[in-house]
Amino acid sequence: MTELTLVQAVNRGLFEAMRQDPDVLLLGEDIGLNGGVFRATEGLQKEFGAERVIDTPLSECGIVGTAIGMALYGLKPIAEIQFMDFIYPAFDQIVSELAKFRYRSGGQYPCHVVIRTPYGGGIRGGLYHSQSTEAFFCHTAGLKVVVPSTPADAKGLLLTAVHDEDPVIFLEPKRIYRSVSGEVPEGDHRVPFGVARTAREGSDVSILAWGAMVPTSLEAAAKLADEGISAEVIDLRTLVPLDEAAVLASVEKTGRAVIVHEAARNAGFGAELAARIAEKALYSLRAPIARVTGYDTPFPYALEHLYLPTPERIESAAREAVRAG
Amino acid sequence: MAGSETPRPETSVGRRTVPLSATVEDARRLFGSDWATVVARAFRWMVFARSFDARMQGLQRQGRIGFYGAATGQEAVNVAVGLLSRPEDWIAPGLREQLVALVRGHPVSSYVDHLFANARDPALGRNMPCHPTARDVHYLSMSSVIGTQITHAVGLGYALRLRRDPGVVFAFFGDGATSANDFHAGLNFAGVWGVPVVFCLTNNQWAISQPVERQSATATLAEKAAAYGIAGRRVDGTDFFAVAEALRAAIGLAREQKLPSLLEFVVYRMTPHSTSDDPTRYQPPEFLAAAAAHDPLERLGDWMRANGLAKAAEVETVRADCDSEIRRAIESAEAVPPPDPESLFRDVRSPLPKERSRSQEVS
Secondary structure, eight states: OEEEEHHHHHHHHHHHHHHHOTTEEEEETTOSTTOOTTSTTTTHHHHHOTTTEEEOOSOHHHHHHHHHHHHHTTOEEEEEOSSGGGOGGGHHIIIIIITTHHHHTTTSSOOOOEEEEEEOSSSSOGGGSOOOOHHHHHTSTTOEEEOOOSHHHHHHHHHHHHHSSSOEEEEEEGGGTTTOEEEEOOSSOOOOTTOOEEEEOOSSEEEEEOTTHHHHHHHHHHHHHHTTOOEEEEEOSEEETTOHHHHHHHHHHHSOEEEEEEEESTTOHHHHHHHHHHHHHGGGOSSOOEEEEEOSSOOOSTTHHHHSOOHHHHHHHHHHHHHHO | OOGGGSOOOOOOTTOOOOOOOOOHHHHHHHHGGGHHHHHHHHHHHHHHHHHHHHHHHHHHHTTSSSOOOOOTTOHHHHHHHHHHSOTTOEEEOOTTOHHHHHHTTOOHHHHHHHHTTOTTSTTTTOSOTTOOOBGGGTBOOOOSSTTHHHHHHHHHHHHHHHTTOOOOEEEEEETGGGGSHHHHHHHHHHHHHOOOEEEEEEEOSEETTEEGGGTOSSSOSGGGGGGGTSEEEEEETTOHHHHHHHHHHHHHHHHHHOOOEEEEEEOOOOSOSSTTOOGGGTOOHHHHHHHHHTOHHHHHHHHHHHTTOTTTTOHHHHHHHHHHHHHHHHHHHHTSOOOOGGGGGTTSSSOOOHHHHHHHHHO
């Protein structure tokens, strides 16, 4: 065990993956010589060479398109998209090609690419360095969507992603890259997909969150405890596959659900969670399902503190749920 | 199957084609002492393709298959790549390159199963017709999105080079694709990285209704290669020998030096874009006259008759042989039921342990 920040844990995970398997390679903008704009790939090119840690030309569709070709040949490429906000030139490759290769070829061409990308607000990044658009990818059959919230999970989920056989969108909460640290197991540490983590146990209300909203939700839960409200915080870890059983079990226990995400509310992943709870746990509910989310506006710069869910907004939603029944 | 159902391609008796300039010596230089056999095989495949295209367009009109995109007029390029590529090479196809897979050894019957989207289709009827997958001959699965396969070819080429493997990748796309994102990204990455890829730009002069001059302001499409620091060459894509000669050079560059090149094969789209298209809305009638003079099949046949291969160039004999193979494949494919409904859920993701598959596959 070593105490690491989240971004250091990503870095250790990449070192581990490349050491384990010569077929693993990295490609992206500024990831080699520069070690990545967030230093997530620091030291990797020096260790593994420029053929396996590739500084690419500036084209996201080129990065993902060529990664797909590498994967078709049997390599295990890990592509970095510098900010999630810049992923759209590659959207066609991800949605039309990567997600569908296995299906459309009748299983003849599995296509295993891991796409790592920092996402989310809270770093004063304005419209184009802040967005959380996981819902686009959750909506596309064939992709897995992973969002760690702790250093140990960042490494463990990343290694699972690399050894998986399906395309994985690996979203790194850049706001907590360095503000969160924790013990990370050495070596081949893997965290399975589709298994949520109970970040805090509670009995009055279930707070469902992922990525950077997990520490925010934990902060809210601590404050709620002072008022005598026992909040359970479920860290989903992977949105696809979703640990539906864990979500339902928690909601059935507490009878109240507060869903938290940074993304805009309309058609966000919270809507899917709310629908599943309504479909399968409606009779356990004692209060309406609540969502605490970003607003249906573009992501702001000066007013980002108003846009992002805060512990206060989460607390207020939880209080209201408890008051309701 | 009644013979009258088969729409026959127009015969070209009395039609004047532009003669091929190759000599027998050129053919020998390109294909070795066995040149006559290679040329006869090429001709046989071109006749096959012509017959196949006509037959499948007819089946679509009868509602027996859902769609068809003919490659009539482009056969010389497809046959030459099929014959000159090696088993270790890879094909990243567009809409009109299925013939490459067949020449490389993919069974005709399997392709026809695909066209009927039946239970025997290797991709389980998931795609529109003319979108086959053939891993047995390293033929990738294509989407209908234009140009996306170009960057895949470059990544494949990178992987071949990284592993020190000998293969070459052939990336196919048309004149319309040169306007798409992935053409630029793909050729740019290829130039920067140095990869064994032959970009086969089949310029059939039309992107559905748009003529090539509405697609690009450059005089040729081959000259775009200069912008990426790679070799570019414009070739008469209806001249089998010119195509083979250009391919030999590009394959050599790719195989020996791991370098990409762009070959612009100028051909004539002799049929509609697809069975959903009506070219009389936009194509001047003169185009088809020019196309007839550049019919790759007729040009090769004329050359063979002038160079001692008249017997191998007897169209009716060759066609009869091809037609019976096509008829057998159709009869067999049409008798196979559609894919099992359960197959809808297969291959979305990797197979999962049984007890978890139910919830995860839909989540």
